[in-house]
Amino acid sequence: MDSHDVLSVSEVARRSGFAASALRYYESQGLIVASRSPGNQRRYERGVLRRLAFIRAAGNVGLTLEEIRDELARLPAGRTPTRADWQRITRHWRGRLDEQIAALERLRDGLDSCIGCGCLSLQRCGISNPGDAEGRRGRVGAGFLPAALRRASDQAG
Amino acid sequence: MDSHDVLSVSEVARRSGFAASALRYYESQGLIVASRSPGNQRRYERGVLRRLAFIRAAGNVGLTLEEIRDELARLPAGRTPTRADWQRITRHWRGRLDEQIAALERLRDGLDSCIGCGCLSLQRCGISNPGDAEGRRGRVGAGFLPAALRRASDQAG
DNA sequence: GCTTGACCTCAACCTCGCTTTAACTTGAAC
């Protein structure tokens, strides 16, 4: 169990579900590491799979790659995270998700209160002006939940 | 009430909250229209303000500009939408928001059920593999709720 | 010793929703 414990890029791609190009990109961004074979090919340790699962999960929670890198950096290097490590992180994520859900609910409730009114006032309509979007600049279309969810609802049909 | 009812780009920008560049961009994308003054400057009808409110609202609900354009195209041309027009659209939006909220809740619940387990299995962990993200390709970090909400939570602090 | 396929690097490209810039014209005030 030595030469057996290292994985090629295609193996990691297959087992993680990430494209090889994404793996290389993550490496370039400092999210994962790889050693090299004598012929300069990437060799991954098994641990990279857990790390990639973490990356996917964090991405699903809405973290940027930069934030993910920071979280990974604060994780114990080398060893599997303990229950405590994990709890610290997931508490953080939970708060984030709660905020996101609350924001969408406020929007939906604003929509409900508006149904049929046809107001859509630039000044007064809660859908045009959700309370939490005071500082919104740029990004109107798809400012809110995007690709991941939109694609999901496409598929649901 | 003729020369008084047309608005310059700066007036529309001020009253709508959109940057002039955004207005020009929307025009280029077919979301709004403008006639021209003798000197080739844009002149907007008042109705554009309601249209812009619609654009903002739709953006907040998560529609892309392309989708917004399609919805606008299906709206009665020229006249103010009736209660029925509006209800048809908002029902659609409501469903969208419900889906988005449900997806985030599934993710949060998966997180709750995972707290402390440290599993993060690529195959089995619900946070790494939310049920609705089967086909997700690309967009890992910030795949979910983006700028608008992230900025909102920054500001909350 | 040749082919095939997996891998390498680096740079360019993609989408989305705009903003910025450069170079120029118009409109209004004085």
Place this chain on the structure above:
DNA sequence: GTTCAAGTTAAAGCGAGGTTGAGGTCAAGC
């Protein structure tokens, strides 16, 4: 008639998260 803000255009840029392509190397099979 001069000045200055406000307008015009086309094209480039941004940021996020990658993918794609060109051009080359490496390892294995026959």
